[in-house]
Amino acid sequence: MARDFSDPNKLGFMRFLQVVFSVNILLTLALSVFLIKEHYTLGFADVLDYLNLIFEAMSFWLIWQRKAAARSLIMAFSLFNIVIGTGYSLGQGGFSPFDQMLSSAFDVVLFLYFLTSRRAKAVLTEPFTAEVKRDELEREMSYYQPRTWAFWRNLIMYFCVFSVVGHWMEAAYCTLIRFGILPGIYDPASQIWSDWLYPFPVYGVGAVACVLLLYPVKNFLERHIGSRVVPLLISFVANALVCTLIELAMGLALNMDYALWDYRDMFCNFMGQVCLQNAIAFGIAATLMTWVIYPAVESGLRKLPSDVVNTAFVGVAVGFLILIFLYYVNVVVPGLDISSDEAGAAVEVGWGEEDAA
Template identity: 40%
Template structure:
C-alpha cells in the first residue's frame, strides 16, 4: 500500500476544524527549527561551491535558534498552497501539468516572501550595508534583497512539503488519539515559546 493515496494527496485543508489549526501550530513550531537545519545544509553547499555565505551569518549560529520564516512558510503552504494544489489538480488534465503550474506560482510566492522579509528585516544602513544578507552583487538578484536561485530552491521545498510532507504529517497525526494529540500540541507549543524566550532574549 502506498504511503499516500490519491485521497491523502487531495485533502488536508479543513480551516473549519480545530485539528487543522492545532496541527498547524505544531508544524509552525517544529519547522521553524527544522528550517534552520535545512538552511545550514543549503548554505554549506552554496558556500563550498561559490563562497557566497558570510562567516558571521546567523545561519552558522546556534542550530536550535528558530528561523520563524520557515514556520510562516509552512503556514502559507497549508493555508494557501494546499487549496491551490487541489484546484490545479482538479483543473489540469495531468498531474504533471498541475505540478508545473504549481511550481511556477510557488517561485513567485517565495520571491514575494523573500522580498517582504528583506524590506522589513534587512534594510541597508547609512553605508549601504545589509545587516542579515546581501544579494545585491549576485546575478538574478531582485532589488538587492531576493535571489531568484534561492526562490527556485525554496519553491521546490514548498512543493515537496505541500504535495508530500504535509499530507503525510496530516495522515500520521490523524492516527494519534485525540487527547494525546491535544496534549502533545500543548507541549510542543509551550516548549517552543520557552525556546524562543531563551534564544531571542
C-alpha cells in the first residue's frame, strides 16, 4: 500500500534537518562571540563554514514554508560543497579518497535524499508565485485584528515576554562589544550581567510598537509594491527610524544625566542618546519581529485551542507581575533605613540563604 506524503505536517527526515540546521546555527554564532577582533584569521574552511551557515538558514526557512525551491537549493549547495571540498583538497596536495568521502558524506546524503525522496516532492510544493504571495499576505493581514480579545491578549503576552527576552538580547549585543566584535563601551557593572529575569520594559514597548505600528506598515508595503525586496528594505528603514525615535524619547525623559546609557563617543550619535550602530541593530531586530517572528508566533497560537492560550496568558501575566514587584516595587518598612540597591541585595541574599538551607 502506497504511503500518503501529502500531509504538510509530516516532514519526516526534513524535520530532523531543521533541528540540525538550527542547532548548528545557534552553536556557531555563540562560539563566534568568543573570537576576539584582530586575534584570529579566517581560513578557507572557516569561510566555507559560514557560507554553509547562511545556506542552512535559508534551507530551514524554505522547508518551513514548504517551498519547492528548497529541493533545488539544498541539492545545488550540497553539490557545491562536494565539488569545492574535493577541489580544495586536491589543490592542497592532501587528497585522500577515504577522508574526502567522510567529509562529504552529509552533503551526499542531502543530495540523494532531495533528489529521490517522494516525501520531499510531495510536501515541498509551494511555488514562488504572485498568487501564493497574495494568499500569504492575506493570511498575515488577518493576524492584525485590534477589535478582538485575542489580539490584545497576545499583545500583552508579547510585552511581558519580550521585556525579559530583550534583556537577554542586550546581553548578547554587549557581549559582542566586550570581545571587540562591535564598537562600544563594555560595563561589567551593568544590570544586564545579573538578575537574568530582570525585565526591561523598553523592549516590551518595542515589541508592542512592532505589532501596532510596524506590522501594518509592512503589510501595506507588500500590498502596494509588487517586489519582495523593495518592501523589505523600506520596512527596515522605517523600523530602524521608529525604534530609534522610541529610544530617543526614553533617553530625553529618563537619561539626560547619561546614567543609563551614553553614546556621546559613538559614531553618528545624536545628543548621546541614539547612534547609527544601535539604529541598525534595532532595525534588524524589528524587521525580524515584523516579518518572521510575529507572523510565525501568531500562526502557532491560532493552531492552539483558545482555552490553552488564555491559560498561558494568565500564567505569563502573573509571572510578569511577580518580576515587576521583585525588581521594581520597593516596600518601605517603618523604622528600617535601607536604600533601593541594598533592598535588592537583601532580596538576593535571602534567596541564597534559602537555597543553602
